[in-house]
Each structure stands twice: as C-alpha cells, then as structure tokens.
Amino acid sequence: MNNQKGVVFPMVMIVASVFIMFTILMIDQFVIDKKFYKEVEETLVADHLVHLAVNEVTAGWGEDIPKNLQGDISYPNGDVHYILTKQDARYAFIEFASSTKDNRVGRIIIQYDKELGRVVEWIEKQSV
Template identity: 75%
Template sequence: MNNQKGVVFPMVLIIASVFIMMLILMIDQFIIDKRFYKEVEESLVADHLVHLAVKEVTAGWEAEIPEVIEGHITYPNGVVRYSLLKQDGRYALIDFFSTTNNDRVGRVLIQYDKEAGRVVEWIEKQTS
C-alpha cells in the first residue's frame, strides 16, 4: 500500500473536468440551436400568413380590382392587414403586413396584373 504514487486521483479529476466542459458546451449549443429554430419557425409562419392572405384577397378579382382595398384577415396563427397603395393602368400595388401570435412581423408588397389576373412581382420588405 505504500507504493501508490497518487496518480489515479489527478487523472480522474482531469477526465471528469474534460467531460463536464464538453457537457456544458453541448448544452450551450443546444440552447443556441433551439432559439434559432424558434426564430425560423416564427419567420416561416409570418411568411405563410402573407401567402394565405394574398391568395384569399386576390381570389375574387377576375376582371377588375375594387377602388378601395383595405382590411384584415384573422388566422389561427396571426393577423394580416392589407391595403391598396397604388393603382394605375394595368397594375395595382398592394401592401400586406402580417403579425403572428408571438409578435413576429412580416411585410410584403405585391404588384398585381389585372389583365393576367395574377401576381407579377413579390417584394419582401424588412420590418423594424
């Protein structure tokens, strides 16, 4: 028993320290990834709400766009507000502003072609 040099205890401390540091790094990375995926999910929900609203608002326009377009559509995941910005000749510019239940905001401007009956330009705007 007197020939033990005290090597085992320091080795166990070193291995345990490395293991604990790796565990802390993995937990930290998991938390960062979780936040990122939540942000991506909210962004996709806001974008999807705008897509649904564009389909719903433009569905009834075969030949002519009403002079005054303004309103909102409520979905289970949020609300989309829309308004006609400009209408001249063949094209109309309509602004869609979505807000999810978790307050994520999305904004899209579309240019609608009255003669073709479809969206010809889709402009995503940054919101502050």
C-alpha cells in the same frame, strides 16, 4: 498498493473536468440552436400568413379591383392587414403586413396585373 503515489485521483479529476466542460458546451449549443429554430419557425409562420392572405384576397379578381381595398384577415397563428397602395390602368400594388402570435412581423408588396389576373411581382420589405 502503496507504490501508486497519488496518480489515480488527479487522472480522475482531469477526465471528470473534461467531461463536465464538454457537457456544458453541448448544453450551451443546444440552447443557441433552440433559439435559432424558434426564430426560423416564427419567420416561416409570418411568411405563410402572407401567402395565405395573398391567395385569399386575390381570389376571384379579374380586372375589377375595389378602389378602397383594405382590411384584416385573422388566422389561428396570427393576423394580416392589407391595403391598396397604388393602382393604375394595368397594375395594382397591395401591401400586406402579417403579425404572428409571438409578434413576428412580415411585410410584402405585391404587383397584381389586372390583364393577366395574377400576381406578377412579389417585393419583400424589411420589417422594422
């Protein structure tokens, strides 16, 4: 027993240090992943709110679109504000802006074709 000359303690310290560093690295990675998934979730919720509002606002339209079209729609996960930005004989451009409960903003502009009675273009805008 006396011939070990202190080899076990340094080996235990090295193995313990590697284990502790690995654990700290994994905790740090978990925190980063959790923040990323929260951001993705909020973006998807904002996008989903806009999709719901577009379907709700354009339902039942034909060629008759109100001249002063604007309003707000409230959903359990956030609110959507919409406004008619431009209208001509065939197309109408409506801007939708959603905001979630955690203040994530999503903005789009749709191009609605009155003759076809449906959305023909979907333009996503960068939120500031």
